[in-house]
Amino acid sequence: MAIPFSPETAIHEQHSRLRGARIVVVSLALCCLPQPAAVAGEAVDGRQLFDEACAACHGPGGQETVRGRARRLDSLSADAVRDYLMAARAIDTPTRPYQRLKKGLSDAEVEALASYVGQFLTH
Ligand code: HEC
Structure with missing residues (x-):
C-alpha cells in the first residue's frame, strides 16, 4: 500500500536532515580544532x-x-x-x-x- 504524501512528514524529514547536517558540521569543527599556531594562521x-x-x-x-x-x-x-x-x-x-x-x-x-x-x- 502506498504511503500517502503528507506535507508535514516531508517538512519533518527535511528538518531532521538539516539537524543531522548541523551535527556533522559541529562535530567536524570540534574534531578538527586547529592547534594554537593554526589559530594564528x-x-x-x-x-x-x-x-x-x-x-x-x-x-x-x-x-x-x-x-x-x-x-x-x-x-x-x-x-x-x-x-x-x-x-x-x-x-x-x-x-x-x-x-x-x-x-x-x-x-x-x-x-x-x-x-x-x-x-x-x-x-
Ligand atoms: C621560478 C623557479 C623557482 C621557483 C618557483 C623556486 N626556486 Fe628556488 N631557486 C631557483 C633558482 C634559479 C635558484 C638558484 C639561484 C638563486 O639562488 O637565486 C634557486 C635556489 C634555491 C635554493 C638554494 C639552492 C642552492 O643552489 O644553494 C633553495 C634552498 C631554494 N631555491 C628553495 C626554494 C623553495 C623552498 C622554493 C619554494 C618556496 C623555491 N626555491 C622556488 C628557482 C626557483
Missing part, C-alpha cells in the same frame, strides 16, 4: 607549499637543478634551506619571480619548507 603544510610553490622549478623531490642554476635541494640539510630562504627574504629588491616568491615567505613558511625539504636529503 601559522600552521603551514610544508609539503603542500613546496608542491605548489617550489616543485615546478626544483622538482617534486628537490632533484632538479633549474637548468644548472641551483644545487639539487635533495643535497641540502634543513638548516641550509632555512639559511638560504632567510637570505632570500632579505634581498631588498627582488627582480626575478622566484626571488619575489621567496621574499614573500613568512617565518612559519620558511620553517615548514626547511623541515620538509630537509627530508629529501639522501646522503
Whole structure:
C-alpha cells in the first residue's frame, strides 16, 4: 500500500536532515580544532607549499637543478634551506619571480619548507 504524501512528514524529514547536517558540521569543527599556531594562521603544510610553490622549478623531490642554476635541494640539510630562504627574504629588491616568491615567505613558511625539504636529503 502506498504511503500517502503528507506535507508535514516531508517538512519533518527535511528538518531532521538539516539537524543531522548541523551535527556533522559541529562535530567536524570540534574534531578538527586547529592547534594554537593554526589559530594564528601559522600552521603551514610544508609539503603542500613546496608542491605548489617550489616543485615546478626544483622538482617534486628537490632533484632538479633549474637548468644548472641551483644545487639539487635533495643535497641540502634543513638548516641550509632555512639559511638560504632567510637570505632570500632579505634581498631588498627582488627582480626575478622566484626571488619575489621567496621574499614573500613568512617565518612559519620558511620553517615548514626547511623541515620538509630537509627530508629529501639522501646522503
Ligand atoms: C621560478 C623557479 C623557482 C621557483 C618557483 C623556486 N626556486 Fe628556488 N631557486 C631557483 C633558482 C634559479 C635558484 C638558484 C639561484 C638563486 O639562488 O637565486 C634557486 C635556489 C634555491 C635554493 C638554494 C639552492 C642552492 O643552489 O644553494 C633553495 C634552498 C631554494 N631555491 C628553495 C626554494 C623553495 C623552498 C622554493 C619554494 C618556496 C623555491 N626555491 C622556488 C628557482 C626557483
